Amino acid sequence: MKNQLIRSSLFIALAVLAGCGSNSTDNSAQVASAQVAAGKDVFLNETFGNEKFFGDTLGLHTVLNGVAPKDAVALGVQVDLNKVPADIVAVMTGSDLAAKDAALNDPTVTRRLIKAGAVIGVKGFYATTSASDTTLTSVGISCGLCHVTVKPTTFNLTAGATTLPIGDPLYNGVPNAEMDAGKILSFTPFAVANNLSTTLAGWGPGRFDIRALNELDDGVDNPTAFPPLWNFPALQANGYALGWDGMFKGTNALASIAEAVYDLVMHGNGSFATSHGAIPPALAFPPRQAVLNKFQDNPASVITADKLLQVQTFLQSLQSPAAIGFDQTQAAAGKNLFEGKAKCATCHPAGTEFISAGRYSDITVTPPTGDLAGGIKVPGLRGISLTAPYFHDNSAATLLDVVNRFDTRDALGLTDAEKTQLVEYLKSL
Ligand code: HEC
Ligand code: HEC
CATH class of the missing domain: 1.10.760.10 (Cytochrome c-like domain)
Structure with a gap:
């Protein structure tokens, strides 16, 4: 009897333990994957108001309104095939070669792709809510522009089989080495009016000068490569510092660099490193005083800690793939x-x-x-x-x-x- 009691209470204890265990594991796994999904959404879609700069100040939308898809993809723009309107997919996968060429040369198609959210990292703004209104009145950018690629697709065109960056997004941390952001910006009315086009066009694909066109300006032309975004938990456990100069380090360094990029580099409506900043800056060393002096406090900041931490969780989930194809x-x-x-x-x-x-x-x-x-x-x-x-x-x-x-x-x-x-x-x- 005694034995049986002990055995059954032990059984209950084990069952409770097992139950609790699996429940809490499931819950935390669900919470973690929800955070990853939310962070990915912010990373891909959030502009935090930077259309005020890229659209209203630079006039990037006037360039995008007139660019043919074939020119856009040649500049590294990546297109999410899952979001391309069905009639355009039908043309591109059909057998009418002339129709495909025409679509790739038609700026209307670019505008429809942007409106459909198929152009990774580009968010359009419009004067009307009409579905047929594809003329951009402003445009913002997201992190995805430089840090996301797609699995390219080969299309049969009049010129023969042609591989284009139109396909399933990979979200694997590989940088978009084809993205020629400087060249795209070189065509903007702002760049032309300020004689910046030659410098911007000189950056080349896969590079961007984050220390230009903003408070971080250091007066020299030093564009840097887009690094891969992966293995952060393992790297940070070994003291990894983020950025080529290693400026961001320690707890929440990924959320901190994200805030700096959103606010300073991408000109979002934020307040990095000032009293209305979203999170404490995680700096291995501070920027020089002249740069610090330019940081502006902004009570209207829309860059929030919850979204930055979601982006951080998303970035922490990315792992470099297992190596293949070596001797x-x-x-x-x-x-x-x-x-x-x-x-x-x-x-x-x-x-x-x-x-x-x-x-x-x-x-x-x-x-x-x-x-x-x-x-x-x-x-x-x-x-x-x-x-x-x-x-x-x-x-x-x-x-x-x-x-x-x-x-x-x-x-x-x-x-x-x-x-x-x-x-x-x-x-x-
Ligand atoms: C003195 C320290 C040092 C030594 C020795 C060294 N590296 Fe590096 N390595 C670096 C630094 C610092 C960088 C980044 C330099 C830069 O981008 O200006 C780098 C960059 C690299 C990169 C490019 C990484 C990227 O993402 O672009 C590779 C690959 C690499 N090293 C491999 C090697 C190999 C192979 C050797 C030996 C033949 C080596 N390194 C020796 C410090 C070193
Ligand atoms: C216009 C292209 C571009 C966009 C958009 C962009 N990045 Fe980057 N990213 C870069 C470049 C260039 C660097 C290297 C900068 C340096 O250190 O000189 C970089 C570096 C990074 C690093 C450091 C990685 C490491 O291992 O050191 C992280 C993290 C990062 N970016 C995240 C983001 C996030 C989050 C966003 C959106 C808020 C974003 N990036 C938007 C181009 C871009």
Whole structure:
């Protein structure tokens, strides 16, 4: 009897424990995935009012109203096929080659794509609520513009099989290396009137000067590469600092850099690092005083802590994919070189997600200038085969170019075979 009691109460206790356990796991998993979904939505769609800058000030909408889809995609615009209006999908997947060419040359099609929300990172504003009104009166941008790509689709055109960035969005953290944001902005009435077009067009795809056109302006032309957004929990556990200069670090550093980008770089209606800011800035070191002086307090800020933390949770969910397509034997030999003769592991130790403290100004042939002159942090190396070109200034087109750069810089004396082995190892990370 006694035994039975003990056994049944034990059973109840276990059942309660198991029940509680699985419930709380389910709930927290649900909450976490809801946060990820909410953060993704903010990341993709939220402008926080930056249409006042991109539309009203720069006049970007006047450019987009007249650009043909083929020119837009050539400038790196990514199109979410799931949101393309059905009649346009029908034309593009049909067999009438002339109709496809016509659609790709028709600015009306671009306007309809923007209105349908199919152009990633671009949000249109209109004078009327009429469904047929596709003429932009203003336009805002979201984080997705530079940090999201799609799985491209190959279309049969009169010119033959042509692969275009129209497809399923990937949301995998790979940067949009084709996005030529500077060139797009170079066509705006503001850039033309202020003689900025040549500078902007010179940035090239996959780069943006976040220290220009805003309070962060450092007076030099130093566009930087869009980095991949992944593996943050593991990187941050090893002391990772965000930004090429490593300015953002510590608790809520991702939410903090998001606030800085939304408010300062993207000109949203915010108040970074002032009394109406959404969250305390997570800075490894402060910006220079002249920049700090320009930060404006803004009681009307619409950038809220909850949305920044959602974006942070979304970014924390992104992982670089498992490596594929490398030669195992060569990679094993490359690992030995990486940790030995080639000295890579002195700055990129494997046990710390390939990062270490310290900033360097002598890795690229042309040293970083302006507010980057203090040096570039050591970036992580996972997923590196997916994120060409390399270095903060995109100065290395391939992984072999990277290895060649270190071979020269550190007088490593690597043979061609050893360089290949190192590249295969990098592809395996
Ligand atoms: C116009 C293109 C563009 C847009 C839009 C953009 N970014 Fe970036 N992002 C960049 C560039 C360029 C850098 C590197 C800047 C630097 O450090 O010099 C960067 C860096 C980052 C980093 C640092 C990653 C690391 O490992 O160091 C994070 C995080 C980030 N962006 C998140 C965001 C978020 C969140 C948004 C929206 C609020 C956003 N970005 C919008 C271009 C863009
Ligand atoms: C002295 C420290 C140091 C050493 C040694 C070093 N790296 Fe790096 N590595 C860095 C820094 C700092 C950067 C970023 C430099 C920049 O962008 O200006 C970098 C960038 C890279 C990148 C490009 C990352 C990206 O996202 O663009 C790769 C790949 C890389 N290193 C691989 C290697 C390999 C392979 C070796 C050995 C042959 C090596 N590194 C040796 C510090 C180092």
